[in-house]
Amino acid sequence: MSDVSVKICGLTAPDHVRAAVDAGTRYVGFVFFPKSPRHLEVASAAELAHLVPAGVAKVALTVNATDEDLDRIVANVPLDMLQLHGKESPDRVAEVRDRFGLPVMKAIGVAEAEDLAAINLYSEVADQLLIDAKPPRNAELPGGNGLAFDWRLLAGRKYWRRPWMLAGGLTPENVAEAIRMTGARQVDVSSGVESAPGVKDAALVQAFIDATR
Numbered sequence: 001m002s003d004v005s006v007k008i009c010g011l012t013a014p015d016h017v018r019a020a021v022d023a024g025t026r027y028v029g030f031v032f033f034p035k036s037p038r039h040l041e042v043a044s045a046a047e048l049a050h051l052v053p054a055g056v057a058k059v060a061l062t063v064n065a066t067d068e069d070l071d072r073i074v075a076n077v078p079l080d081m082l083q084l085h086g087k088e089s090p091d092r093v094a095e096v097r098d099r100f101g102l103p104v105m106k107a108i109g110v111a112e113a114e115d116l117a118a119i120n121l122y123s124e125v126a127d128q129l130l131i132d133a134k135p136p137r138n139a140e141l142p143g144g145n146g147l148a149f150d151w152r153l154l155a156g157r158k159y160w161r162r163p164w165m166l167a168g169g170l171t172p173e174n175v176a177e178a179i180r181m182t183g184a185r186q187v188d189v190s191s192g193v194e195s196a197p198g199v200k201d202a203a204l205v206q207a208f209i210d211a212t213r
């Protein structure tokens with residue numbers, strides 16, 4: 001299970017960044033979605049991004065963002081990747097990738113086997129895929145709900161065409177089992193390392209990363 005890369009998503013304060021970096025994260029995620037308790041204004045995200053050392057990738061998470069939204073984020077926040085976590089079509093993913101010149105990770109919600117078809121579809125246009133639990137109907141947030149899906153759906157299917165991350169309801173307690181069952185080489189967590197919505201807990205962040213090793 002060595003060399004599993006971790007993304008700690010939804011950092012909202014400088015001490016969150018320090019906790020994630022000190023614990024050995026490979027990616028940090030900044031959320032730009034006003035309904036989320038992890039939402040950041042562009043200026044705050046820029047301040048946090050400047051605390052991230054080289055070697056740790058800075059990811060902007062957006063949901064059905066317009067070009068105007070993305071222009072503002074990309075112009076002001078130093079970034080390494082865009083995470084598209086809404087209902088962006090394959091054409092829109094390709095368009096964002098071309099227009100902004102950054103690698104794009106497309107989130108795919110999974111609840112049942114038929115949802116996996118989207119993985120091949122988006123593999124044509126995205127640089128990475130994030131395989132997350134499908135949000136409940138009428139959920140306020142399309143992710144960050146602390147919900148897991150049935151990891152058995154991914155068992156034996158680890159060789160997708162693109163690098164992928166496992167997400168959804170991961171915690172320090174269950175991440176080792178999730179990696180074992182799915183073969184994931186990258187994992188992403190938000191609410192599972194928080195003491196309250198939007199508040200990352202340094203001990204939980206450390207425990208999560210330790211549990212992936």
Ligand SMILES: O=C(O)c1ccccc1N[C@@H]1O[C@H](COP(=O)(O)O)[C@@H](O)[C@H]1O
Nearest residue numbers: 036143144145146168169188189190191
């Ligand atoms: O974290 C959020 O607030 C969020 C908002 C809107 C879309 C996605 C969001 N988070 C992403 O969802 C995964 C899973 O979250 P969790 O670990 O189950 O809480 C998270 O890693 C983010 O990439």
